[in-house]
Amino acid sequence: MPKVTSHWTFHRYFSPLTGQSVFPPERAISPPPLTQHKVFPRDVTLGVEAQISQPITFTAAVTQWKVLIRKPRGEVSRINRGGYNLQDKLGWPAAEYDEIRAFVIHLAREYLNVRKPWGKQSKEQLQIIFEKSKARYPSLQEYEGDWVVSDFLRVYLKNSSGRGN
Numbered sequence: 001m002p003k004v005t006s007h008w009t010f011h012r013y014f015s016p017l018t019g020q021s022v023f024p025p026e027r028a029i030s031p032p033p034l035t036q037h038k039v040f041p042r043d044v045t046l047g048v049e050a051q052i053s054q055p056i057t058f059t060a061a062v063t064q065w066k067v068l069i070r071k072p073r074g075e076v077s078r079i080n081r082g083g084y085n086l087q088d089k090l091g092w093p094a095a096e097y098d099e100i101r102a103f104v105i106h107l108a109r110e111y112l113n114v115r116k117p118w119g120k121q122s123k124e125q126l127q128i129i130f131e132k133s134k135a136r137y138p139s140l141q142e143y144e145g146d147w148v149v150s151d152f153l154r155v156y157l158k159n160s161s162g163r164g165n
Helices: 042-052 086-090 092-110 122-138 138-142 144-163
Strands: none
Touching: 042 138, 086 092, 086 144, 092 122, 092 144, 122 138, 122 144
16 A cells, blocks of 8 residues: 655644543532621620611602503504504403593594694694593503503594595
8 A cells, every 4th residue: 555645744732632630639628608698696686686676767758660561563553564453452441442542532633633644743732632641541651652642643643634524
């Protein structure tokens, strides 16, 4: 068989893996102190108990955080294009949904030009509708950015501005 020669030269930089490594013997060490478990001397604990037994008064006001309901993804009443049905998303009883919707439409007829689409309405007039709706129905304050009233208005204005009323 012919001898194969290579023009590459190999240099060994590391010792072969077959070598043995010698480790020093393990020594028994005491367990490390736990940082989460601390035993305090008894006299210190008595001092703390004496302080706790006295009534504690708080002068700072306690604030409660309220999590607001975010608007669903998509556009209202555009179900085939990734939108949502407003009545289904709200989950309100039908009577409550119809009552709030009728009130918002009443406000829209009073404060808005129903022949114009949503984007051409006055921001000040829309803000009045948002405030009056939340004043009459406090449950609307649970929704972030007045999106429920906004969706009622968008659907109503889309339908009414298209008819040419």
